[in-house]
Amino acid sequence: MVKTLILLFLAVCGWAGEVHLDLPDPVIPGATMAATLRIVDPPANPTSVEFPTVAGVTLALAGQTSQNTTISNGQRTTTISVGLSVLASQRGAFTVPPITVVLNDGSRMQSGETRLRAADGDARLTGEALAEVVFEPDRIVPGQPTSLVYRLYLRRGEVSKLGIAPPEGCITLGERTMAESSTVDAQGRAWTLVTTTWPLTLATPGTYTVRGQQEYQVVVGDNFFNQRAKRAQVAVAPATLTVSELPTTGRPEGFTGLIGPLSARASLDRERVSAGEGALLSLSVTSRQTDLVKRPDFAIPGVQAYPKTDQSENGTRTFTWDLVPSAPGRITIPAFAFPFFDPGSQTYRAAQSDSLVLTVIPGRQRDLGIVGQTASPAQPTTPLAVVSPSLPEPLRGSAGTRPADTLAWLGLIGGLGLGGAWTLVGHLRRNRRGTHRGHSLRKAGRDPLALEQALRALAGAELSAEQRQTQQALQQAVERHRFGGEALPDLEAQIRVLEHVP
Amino acid sequence: MKRGLLLFAVSGLLSAADPYAAWSQGRPDEAVAPLIATARDNGRWDAWLDAGLAAAAAGQHGPAVASLVQAHNLAPEQPAPRNALRALGVALPTTWCERAGPIALPGTGWAAVAVLSLAGLGLGLGFGRSRWRPALLTSSGVLLVLAAPGLMAVHLDRSPHWAATVRDTQALDSTGAPIRAVPAGTLLQRSGRTWDQRSGVTLPDGQACWLPISDLMP
Numbered sequence: 001m002v003k004t005l006i007l008l009f010l011a012v013c014g015w016a017g018e019v020h021l022d023l024p025d026p027v028i029p030g031a032t033m034a035a036t037l038r039i040v041d042p043p044a045n046p047t048s049v050e051f052p053t054v055a056g057v058t059l060a061l062a063g064q065t066s067q068n069t070t071i072s073n074g075q076r077t078t079t080i081s082v083g084l085s086v087l088a089s090q091r092g093a094f095t096v097p098p099i100t101v102v103l104n105d106g107s108r109m110q111s112g113e114t115r116l117r118a119a120d121g122d123a124r125l126t127g128e129a130l131a132e133v134v135f136e137p138d139r140i141v142p143g144q145p146t147s148l149v150y151r152l153y154l155r156r157g158e159v160s161k162l163g164i165a166p167p168e169g170c171i172t173l174g175e176r177t178m179a180e181s182s183t184v185d186a187q188g189r190a191w192t193l194v195t196t197t198w199p200l201t202l203a204t205p206g207t208y209t210v211r212g213q214q215e216y217q218v219v220v221g222d223n224f225f226n227q228r229a230k231r232a233q234v235a236v237a238p239a240t241l242t243v244s245e246l247p248t249t250g251r252p253e254g255f256t257g258l259i260g261p262l263s264a265r266a267s268l269d270r271e272r273v274s275a276g277e278g279a280l281l282s283l284s285v286t287s288r289q290t291d292l293v294k295r296p297d298f299a300i301p302g303v304q305a306y307p308k309t310d311q312s313e314n315g316t317r318t319f320t321w322d323l324v325p326s327a328p329g330r331i332t333i334p335a336f337a338f339p340f341f342d343p344g345s346q347t348y349r350a351a352q353s354d355s356l357v358l359t360v361i362p363g364r365q366r367d368l369g370i371v372g373q374t375a376s377p378a379q380p381t382t383p384l385a386v387v388s389p390s391l392p393e394p395l396r397g398s399a400g401t402r403p404a405d406t407l408a409w410l411g412l413i414g415g416l417g418l419g420g421a422w423t424l425v426g427h428l429r430r431n432r433r434g435t436h437r438g439h440s441l442r443k444a445g446r447d448p449l450a451l452e453q454a455l456r457a458l459a460g461a462e463l464s465a466e467q468r469q470t471q472q473a474l475q476q477a478v479e480r481h482r483f484g485g486e487a488l489p490d491l492e493a494q495i496r497v498l499e500h501v502p
Numbered sequence: 503m504k505r506g507l508l509l510f511a512v513s514g515l516l517s518a519a520d521p522y523a524a525w526s527q528g529r530p531d532e533a534v535a536p537l538i539a540t541a542r543d544n545g546r547w548d549a550w551l552d553a554g555l556a557a558a559a560a561g562q563h564g565p566a567v568a569s570l571v572q573a574h575n576l577a578p579e580q581p582a583p584r585n586a587l588r589a590l591g592v593a594l595p596t597t598w599c600e601r602a603g604p605i606a607l608p609g610t611g612w613a614a615v616a617v618l619s620l621a622g623l624g625l626g627l628g629f630g631r632s633r634w635r636p637a638l639l640t641s642s643g644v645l646l647v648l649a650a651p652g653l654m655a656v657h658l659d660r661s662p663h664w665a666a667t668v669r670d671t672q673a674l675d676s677t678g679a680p681i682r683a684v685p686a687g688t689l690l691q692r693s694g695r696t697w698d699q700r701s702g703v704t705l706p707d708g709q710a711c712w713l714p715i716s717d718l719m720p
Contacts, residue, residue: 169679203672203682257683291706292683295591309588312706391589392582394555396522399548402577403615405656408649411619419626426631 017041019101019111025181026119027057027088028188034063037082037099037111044103046080052097057116058087059096088118125185128155131214132237133164139242142205143259143289144343145173146241148198153183153191156218157232163214164236166198170208173199173288201259205245211238246341250348256294258340262287266336266353268323275328275360281305283319283336283353290317296336302326303358306390323358331358437461438499446488451478461501470497521556530559538569547577551586558590564686567592568666568719571689575720578659579610579652592689593706594664598655609652621645663692665703668719673711674700681711692718 020038027033039046051059063083070077088094094117098110124130130153140146148166152159166172179195202208213233221227262285269280285293290312298305298321306322325331333356342349437457444450455475463471474494480486521533521540533556541549554569567590573583579599587594599606608617621642628638667688672680678698684690688706690713695702700712 168677169675169681171682204680256685291688292685294685307589307591310591310593312593391555391558391586392551394522394525394552395548395582396552397546397548399546399551399580402547403612405614405653408609408614408618408653411615412622415619415622415624416626417622419623419628420630421626423627423630 017043017109019099019109021084021096021099021111021114023086023096023114023116024184024190026117026121026184027086028121028184028186029088029091029118031188032085032087033184033188034190035059035084035086037084037101039080039082039101039109041078042080042101042103042109044105044107046082046101046109047104048102049082050100050102052099054094054096054116056089056092056118057094057096058085058089059099060085086116088116091118091120093117121184121186121188122153122191123186125153125155125183125191128157128218128232129153129214129216129234131163131234133210133239135210135239135241138240139244140201141244141246141259141341141343141346142203143201143257143341145199145201145288148200148210148239148241150196150236152194152196152214152216154194154216155185155189155191157216158218159194159214159216161215162196164210164212166200167202167208167210167241169204170200170202173201202241202243205243208241208243209238210236210241212236247346247348252339252348252350255339255341255348256292258287258289258292258338260340260342260344260349260351262338262340262351264336264338264351264353266333266356268333268356268358271357272359272361273325275325275362278322278324279358281321281323281333281356284316285319285338285351286316287340288315290315293317293338295319296338300331300333302329303331325358325360328360328362331360332356333358436502438501441495441501442499446491448478448482448488451491452482458498458501463501467498467501470494474498522552525556525559530556531562534560534562534565538565541569541572545576547573547580547583550576551580551583554583554586558586563590564666564668564670565719566590567687567689568668571664571666572720575660575664578656579606587689590687592666592687594689598658599652602651602655606652606655609649609654610656614649614652617645617649621649663694665690665692665701665718665720667713667717669717671713671717673703673705673709673713675711678712681709684713 018040020040022036022038024033024035037049049061061082062085065083066081068079068081070079093115096114096116098112101109101111103109131151133148133150136147136149138146150162150164177197179197181193181195183191183193185191214236215231215233217229217231219227220230264283264285266281266283269282273279281298283296287293295307295310296319298307302325304324304326306324308320308322311318311320335355336353337350338352339348339350341347435457437454440457441451441454444454451474455471455478458471474491477486477489477491481488521536524530525533534553537549537553537556541553550569550573554566554573557563557566557569560566567587570583570587570590570592573580574587574594577583578597581600584594584597584600599610607613624638624642624645628635628642631638667684667686667690669686671684671686673682673684675681678700684705690706691704693702693704693710696715697712699715701715701718702710703713703718704710
């Protein structure tokens with residue numbers, strides 16, 4: 001009961017293990033080959049494996065069982081690899097039904113159905129390595145997607161750098177993908193196959209060839225002490241892509257070079273509006289070449305269309321218009337057509353949006369019964385101006401001169417210099433004039449020596465008669481104090497007369 | 503009769519000399535070349551704007567977009583070139599001057615010259631005179647802060663180095679092999695690199711490539 005609950009809990013939590021059967025492709029008829037049964041995150045330890053019966057194919061336990069635990073992003077994954085042998089008695093395609101793994105808690109896990117191909121091994125696989133490159137498809141028109149597929153077969157060893165690259169001038173249509181698998185040669189020996197795929201296209205007609213040399217390295221030596229890496233090269237069998245001109249017959253007018261697939265969809269944000277109101281028309285075009293999609297001309301009698309800014313994202317270009325109908329009625333917006341070349345059918349086609357209908361009803365009118373004293377009518381509100389992204393009027397040179405940006409910085413520097421110069425001139429003038437003589441007299445206070453010095457400086461100044469008399473009286477008072485021993489009288493009145501002398 | 507012929511010749515000469523006359527008479531295609539030549543000579547943004555509008559009226563999408571881009575590059579704070587570009591369907595991103603709005607005004611045009619000159623004067627006086635120093639330095643700082651958004655917005659709006667294709671052309675890779683078609687009037691950014699009469703550009707979808715310099719303006 002408890003075990004059942006635990007299993008139920010694990011199943012609800014999504015912690016369900018998986019079983020995968022990895023078979024060689026192809027299986028050589030009559031040869032016993034190795035296969036692997038991978039048990040990922042089993043809820044209990046496996047105890048036995050039950051193989052289904054397949055006519056012409058024999059599966060059995062063989063080899064060793066290993067366990068590997070990895071922790072990635074905090075998630076622990078345990079993988080138990082069980083070695084199997086597989087033997088096909090005849091050529092052909094087989095379907096291996098689910099293999100059952102019995103766990104020690106009595107529960108069971110099953111793999112999915114697996115395809116098995118029994119055929120002769122690849123006779124081209126001889127030596128140590130084989131490299132080939134192909135375009136799929138190898139004939140396209142400009143803009144049609146194709147894939148550059150690089151297959152590298154290695155008997156042993158590894159590769160650090162790819163020996164080829166997409167042709168110059170190609171337009172990549174997605175990320176490069178790499179896949180690793182195994183195959184067998186005619187003798188039934190296992191080879192590693194690394195397949196690298198570039199989705200791409202080309203814009204210019206011509207013939208493009210991809211070739212190169214693939215370097216790989218193998219470890220030689222039979223023990224730890226004499227092991228060393230040996231580098232070797234193998235020539236890559238070249239591939240040629242033919243990009244042919246787009247056909248001229250049947251090319252529609254207005255074709256801008258768009259290559260399919262392409263779809264167009266038009267929509268209105270509302271299907272009914274009142275006269276005077278606006279509706280938003282959106283036209284979305286999905287293509288790999290959104291930059292080649294041009295805004296179509298749009299003009300319908302009775303409707304003013306104001307185009308808005310295009311938007312382009314995720315391979316879809318969207319054109320929008322503000323539609324303002326001028327009168328009530330039913331307005332049919334015709335379908336928009338975008339001609340393109342369909343590489344599949346090698347013909348020109350057109351992607352069309354649906355035709356839309358906008359119903360414009362008369363503006364709302366309301367009758368009001370007014371009760372009470374009449375008043376002066378309110379001022380009608382000014383209707384909002386419709387802002388349209390129309391082209392402005394030419395200026396004809398009336399814009400006025402625009403100063404260079406450096407002029408503002410020159411103004412800053414000039415102002416700084418002018419202010420500094422102004423200050424400097426002020427300082428120089430003050431220095432040349434000397435100390436303010438009136439202020440010196442005021443600062444001298446009752447110090448006889450300082451007073452004597454200040455009065456001496458006043459002697460050379462231009463003084464009025466009153467100031468001259470005051471200066472002489474003050475001089476005499478100071479001399480009487482210094483040489484006659486008289487006390488200094490109150491000097492405030494005399495200093496006040498002379499303190500403004502510069 | 504002679505007077506009539508003379509008047510006809512004089513009017514013809516006047517209309518030939520004034521590209522706006524041909525434009526106003528419904529022949530904008532005749533006005534495009536002289537207006538572009540005038541704009542090249544004087545380098546004024548409004549001249550480039552008029553050249554772009556004339557080209558747009560003449561249906562010359564590539565020269566129209568390229569001239570308006572040049573007008574925008576010369577005066578990013580002016581709304582007319584970018585409005586015209588958007589009316590022509592060019593997806594010009596929102597500029598810093600637009601984002602700043604009226605805050606940018608003291609830092610653009612003649613207002614910037616006046617504001618920065620006053621700020622410089624205040625700084626010069628403030629550093630030199632102890633009297634009024636705090637007031638002078640504070641007012642200069644306020645003026646600099648007022649001008650800063652506009653100055654930065656204009657600088658940032660110039661930095662993408664917008665350009666446009668004047669005619670349908672092919673984007674080239676570094677070996678000179680064509681990569682894809684680039685239609686006339688495509689807005690793109692110059693990377694500043696030139697090589698063998700080609701200029702490095704970034705297309706609207708972010709692809710870096712080379713374009714012949716003769717197919718680009720400015």
